[in-house]
Amino acid sequence: xxxxxxxxxxxxxxxxxxxxxxxxxxxxxxxxxxxxxxxxxxxxxxxxxxxxxxxxxxxxxxxxxxxxxxxxxxxxxxxxxxxxxxxxxxxxxxxxxxxxxxxxxxxxxxxxxxxxxxxxxxxxxxxxxxxxxxxxxxxxxxxxxxxxxxxxxxxxxxxxxxxxxxxxxxxxxxxxxxxxxxxxxxxxxxxxxxxxxxxxxxxxxxxxxxxxxxxxxxxxxxxxxxxxxxxxxxxxxxxxxxxxxxxxxxxxxxxxxxxxxxxxxxxxxxxxxxxxxxxxxxxxxxxxxxxxxxxxxxxxxxxxxxxxxxxxxxxxxxxxxxxxxxxxxxxxxxxxxxxxxxxxxxxxxxxxxxxxxxxxxxxxxxxxxxxxxxxxxxxxxxxxxxxxxxxxxxxxxxxxxxxxxxxxxxxxxxxxxxxxxxxxxxxxxxxxxxxxxxxxxxxxxxxxxxxxxxxxxxxxxxxxxxxxxxxxxxxxxxxxxxxxxxxxxxxxxxxxx
Amino acid sequence: xxxxxxxxxxxxxxxxxxxxxxxxxxxxxxxxxxxxxxxxxxxxxxxxxxxxxxxxxxxxxxxxxxxxxxxxxxxxxxxxxxxxxxxxxxxxxxxxxxxxxxxxxxxxxxxxxxxxxxxxxxxxxxxxxxxxxxxxxxxxxxxxxxxxxxxxxxxxxxxxxxxxxxxxxxxxxxxxxxxxxxxxxxxxxxxxxxxxxxxxxxxxxxxxxxxxxxxxxxxxxxxxxxxxxxxxxxxxxxxxxxxxxxxxxxxxxxxxxxxxxxxxxxxxxxxxxxxxxxxxxxxxxxxxxxxxxxxxxxxxxxxxxxxxxxxxxxxxxxxxxxxxxxxxxxxxxxxxxxxxxxxxxxxxxxxxxxxxxxxxxxxxxxxxxxxxxxxxxxxxxxxxxxxxxxxxxxxxxxxxxxxxxxxxxxxxxxxxxxxxxxxxxxxxxxxxxxxxxxxxxxxxxxxxxxxxxxxxxxxxxxxxxxxxxxxxxxx
Numbered sequence: 001x002x003x004x005x006x007x008x009x010x011x012x013x014x015x016x017x018x019x020x021x022x023x024x025x026x027x028x029x030x031x032x033x034x035x036x037x038x039x040x041x042x043x044x045x046x047x048x049x050x051x052x053x054x055x056x057x058x059x060x061x062x063x064x065x066x067x068x069x070x071x072x073x074x075x076x077x078x079x080x081x082x083x084x085x086x087x088x089x090x091x092x093x094x095x096x097x098x099x100x101x102x103x104x105x106x107x108x109x110x111x112x113x114x115x116x117x118x119x120x121x122x123x124x125x126x127x128x129x130x131x132x133x134x135x136x137x138x139x140x141x142x143x144x145x146x147x148x149x150x151x152x153x154x155x156x157x158x159x160x161x162x163x164x165x166x167x168x169x170x171x172x173x174x175x176x177x178x179x180x181x182x183x184x185x186x187x188x189x190x191x192x193x194x195x196x197x198x199x200x201x202x203x204x205x206x207x208x209x210x211x212x213x214x215x216x217x218x219x220x221x222x223x224x225x226x227x228x229x230x231x232x233x234x235x236x237x238x239x240x241x242x243x244x245x246x247x248x249x250x251x252x253x254x255x256x257x258x259x260x261x262x263x264x265x266x267x268x269x270x271x272x273x274x275x276x277x278x279x280x281x282x283x284x285x286x287x288x289x290x291x292x293x294x295x296x297x298x299x300x301x302x303x304x305x306x307x308x309x310x311x312x313x314x315x316x317x318x319x320x321x322x323x324x325x326x327x328x329x330x331x332x333x334x335x336x337x338x339x340x341x342x343x344x345x346x347x348x349x350x351x352x353x354x355x356x357x358x359x360x361x362x363x364x365x366x367x368x369x370x371x372x373x374x375x376x377x378x379x380x381x382x383x384x385x386x387x388x389x390x391x392x393x394x395x396x397x398x399x400x401x402x403x404x405x406x407x408x409x410x411x412x413x414x415x416x417x418x419x420x421x422x423x424x425x426x427x428x429x430x431x432x433x434x435x436x437x438x439x440x441x442x443x444x445x446x447x448x449x450x451x452x453x454x455x456x457x458x459x460x461x462x463x464x465x466x467x468x469x470x471x472x473x474x475x476x477x478x479x480x481x482x483x484x485x486x487x488x489x490x491x492x493x494x495x496x497x
Numbered sequence: 498x499x500x501x502x503x504x505x506x507x508x509x510x511x512x513x514x515x516x517x518x519x520x521x522x523x524x525x526x527x528x529x530x531x532x533x534x535x536x537x538x539x540x541x542x543x544x545x546x547x548x549x550x551x552x553x554x555x556x557x558x559x560x561x562x563x564x565x566x567x568x569x570x571x572x573x574x575x576x577x578x579x580x581x582x583x584x585x586x587x588x589x590x591x592x593x594x595x596x597x598x599x600x601x602x603x604x605x606x607x608x609x610x611x612x613x614x615x616x617x618x619x620x621x622x623x624x625x626x627x628x629x630x631x632x633x634x635x636x637x638x639x640x641x642x643x644x645x646x647x648x649x650x651x652x653x654x655x656x657x658x659x660x661x662x663x664x665x666x667x668x669x670x671x672x673x674x675x676x677x678x679x680x681x682x683x684x685x686x687x688x689x690x691x692x693x694x695x696x697x698x699x700x701x702x703x704x705x706x707x708x709x710x711x712x713x714x715x716x717x718x719x720x721x722x723x724x725x726x727x728x729x730x731x732x733x734x735x736x737x738x739x740x741x742x743x744x745x746x747x748x749x750x751x752x753x754x755x756x757x758x759x760x761x762x763x764x765x766x767x768x769x770x771x772x773x774x775x776x777x778x779x780x781x782x783x784x785x786x787x788x789x790x791x792x793x794x795x796x797x798x799x800x801x802x803x804x805x806x807x808x809x810x811x812x813x814x815x816x817x818x819x820x821x822x823x824x825x826x827x828x829x830x831x832x833x834x835x836x837x838x839x840x841x842x843x844x845x846x847x848x849x850x851x852x853x854x855x856x857x858x859x860x861x862x863x864x865x866x867x868x869x870x871x872x873x874x875x876x877x878x879x880x881x882x883x884x885x886x887x888x889x890x891x892x893x894x895x896x897x898x899x900x901x902x903x904x905x906x907x908x909x910x911x912x913x914x915x916x917x918x919x920x921x922x923x924x925x926x927x928x929x930x931x932x933x934x935x936x937x938x939x940x941x942x943x944x945x946x947x948x949x950x951x952x953x954x955x956x957x958x959x960x961x962x963x964x965x966x967x968x969x970x971x972x
Binding site for chain 2: 196197223224225226227230234360361363364367368371377379381
């Protein structure tokens, strides 16, 4: 009967409507991420700070460079589509991606690229990676999509340098505001920064590339071990960008897993080489002998032993020289050296420790070792902001326990104004040879010499390579595990269920 | 109920069926969409409330519980600090203490703001400062002790500071407990609100569903009354054995009423056409069986009518043939028109003189055939003779000036019909009639020969046909 069909149809339409309403509510897939990060940076502009956490949050997420080192560790084009090197190796031509826009709608072009690189080179630039670009003589925009970089000397590593977080592309109109609200071309736009708590990134729908699976990601700053412990225990965080002392306990949980990370993070006891008594080589060598690195390397638990180093250089590099045993653990010898340098017992020394897990617990071990050879150690835990300004900028410290995560950063020992206060004419000479090396073997030879030089000078106590792991929820996939860049790239990350 | 008003309004307003259908369907659609929107809105609100419950409220409860725990651990850590015998123990405890204190300070910012919270927050802040300062003093005293300070009262100081630490941490814990308790009660309130909202929505949904059902049922009833029933009525009226167009008219002014009026008109037209055809048919049948001049049945009809009498009559039959005397002379003398008038005149006299049960036909030319059911030959003679006399006594007076004398001769024969029986076939009856007519014709010949204007009967009665002759029956 007609009426029946009419009725049936209406019932169907109605139930379909109900069903749609129902599915719309229940279909919210898991597309958010909460990641714990220990250090809260002072700025969100990686071109302005040495703090790696800035890059960890923004690199490839908010801000992008002309090139990128991808999740497999391969150098790839990003905002540049291709590049060529002239026959005399003194001129790079980058072809730039067209149609790319910043999150605020401003266009990216060769002028913007030229400006970004120009800012790195500008006198007085605070760019932490400036030394990578020392061979750049001029940067020119040719038309909208071609960038020419002229070199004073050949530099095969320039495309790699352009993949660094400090070489990301920024727009001249908005660069000044990037510290608080970075505006880039990446797949995520900077959402909100709840100071002291978290930074929120939101998926940018106008992204030029493949849309990421995640809708948003929140980087939670975990200033204390207690917080990290609680957040992990209650599942209020989906992972940590790096291992901590705690991860050893938590790895028994079935919902977390460790995943590889390819960083070259060197843990050192940094010494203010200009501050007495550490301006005395014997005292610095005494420190090196005093620290039980073997014991210290178990900081992250027996299952995650760290690889010891004897210099500021990763064992994985072909130019590595094994100097681990140059200053073996020997408290007696250390005391003898201190006596020789007339450092009285109970000399008070302040060990400044950054607000990290390794600072808190590693600092205790260092303090014990130093007290064992006669120092009276005061631990000075400081906020990261204070560390950056007092230790890193003002060089107002004696000793500090710190992690250097930048790859290939031996050059920092050649800097005049670096916080080690090293200033060695001998090392600078060696480094000139490194820069002028004509072949790889020559380069490696001089890199070896450089390692030996700083070890002989006992600039810092070189402790270990931190075992690099992401500590993540096991359902998270797509992490860039083989990238050597200190970063946490979100674009391929998604929940497997 | 609103729906009743709608229906009565639908009845009141003269709307077409299409308009009504659209209206009803629109009402249903509107209710469906409306209920979907309402439901979705309710779900959204509940989702928000649930979200708030599971994030904000629950978080705050967790936070305050965590804070209670941490404050309690501050008590034991303070004792550990007071008991530290080495710098390592001291520092280790201090790291833990600082870590917890820093985290508590951060988490405290997340504590909910409510009622007297500003006052509580301030109390908390002061206690935290108090605790931190006390721990610093405790740490300094313990450090001095480890470093070998034997000064008078140091141990007392440490004891006092440790006790103070325990006291302040205890107060902190109590204050945090207050947060925890209020967070829990708010969580419970929120859950109750949510449960109420869910119940309310459930109720709304049922009401909506019932309303929808009612509209559907009423629409169904309306369609049944206003469409199905009327269509069935129309269908019944049309398919009746004798459809009456007046019955087909449906009340109202909608499409169905128009349709019924159209159908009614159509049926009326068909019926009048049928009537006309019937009349034409009757005329044609009359023309086929009657002589147009005299209006008497013709020979064909005579065969049928006579045969029927042969079959049914209970009495003997008299089969007769009448022939107008000297008719050719009338024709020749007075013209064919007068001849025709004479035929009509005689036919009228014959008809007037016969009874209703008798069969009369113009048999050909001036000949007439008759079949009379009569008990006796005498009675047949009387009837025929009376007719003969009447014709002879009433000359034809076509113009009024001159008259034409007319007379008729009859030849007749008696047939014993009852002996025929009911089962005799048509062919046998036809044969019997043929024979009777033949015999009557012979008698007529005799009447003519004997001087005309007379009735002459065959000598013998014609017997019924033998039963064997029925074998020749075609039927």
